[in-house]
Amino acid sequence: MSEKEKNKRREFLNHVCPAVAMAFLGVPAIQSCSSGDDDVDTGNGNNNGGNTGGTDIGYTKSGNTITIDLNHSSFSNLQSQSWIQFTAEKLLILKLSSSSYKAFEGRCPHQNTHTAWSYNSSTNQFKCGQHSNSYETDCSLPAAQPNSLATNGSLKCYTATVSGSNLVITL
Numbered sequence: 172m173s174e175k176e177k178n179k180r181r182e183f184l185n186h187v188c189p190a191v192a193m194a195f196l197g198v199p200a201i202q203s204c205s206s207g208d209d210d211v212d213t214g215n216g217n218n219n220g221g222n223t224g225g226t227d228i229g230y231t232k233s234g235n236t237i238t239i240d241l242n243h244s245s246f247s248n249l250q251s252q253s254w255i256q257f258t259a260e261k262l263l264i265l266k267l268s269s270s271s272y273k274a275f276e277g278r279c280p281h282q283n284t285h286t287a288w289s290y291n292s293s294t295n296q297f298k299c300g301q302h303s304n305s306y307e308t309d310c311s312l313p314a315a316q317p318n319s320l321a322t323n324g325s326l327k328c329y330t331a332t333v334s335g336s337n338l339v340i341t342l
């Protein structure tokens with residue numbers, strides 16, 4: 172299916188009620204509720220989403236290596252607010268200083284949501300707004316969680332190294 176056809180299908184599904192969409196797809200409704208993950212970028216101001224990689228968008232991806240141009244406008248939020256929810260690659264990136272960054276798996280350890288993050292600089296924790304779980308940025312076990320939710324572990328850390336004006340993340 173071409174990208175244009177996929178977009179038309181997404182647009183259609185966004186405009187019909189869930190029950191109709193499920194019937195249209197022949198999917199039982201109970202299956203459609205089993206995952207919090209999707210590939211839709213929300214455009215919530217923290218992401219650099221909707222891209223598939225390339226020099227014109229501020230980063231490239233080669234194998235398991237992502238190279239980010241730290242001076243590119245796509246990553247200006249990383250400089251101004253010291254963190255981003257990098258939805259296109261499902262990552263979280265935290266700036267500690269001009270020469271030190273951390274990168275994390277962006278899928279929540281609880282149910283894989285990757286578009287609902289916020290960062291609390293006072294507690295050094297990322298919070299997933301899907302069910303309000305918080306996770307330590309040192310990738311240790313998470314803090315106590317509300318509502319007795321199972322957390323399924325901590326955020327996974329990736330190697331993030333500054334090289335000139337680039338940030339190189341190894342997945």
Ligand code: FES
Pocket residue numbers: 207279280281282283284299300301302303304
């Ligand atoms: S999916 Fe993140 S807290 Fe539930």
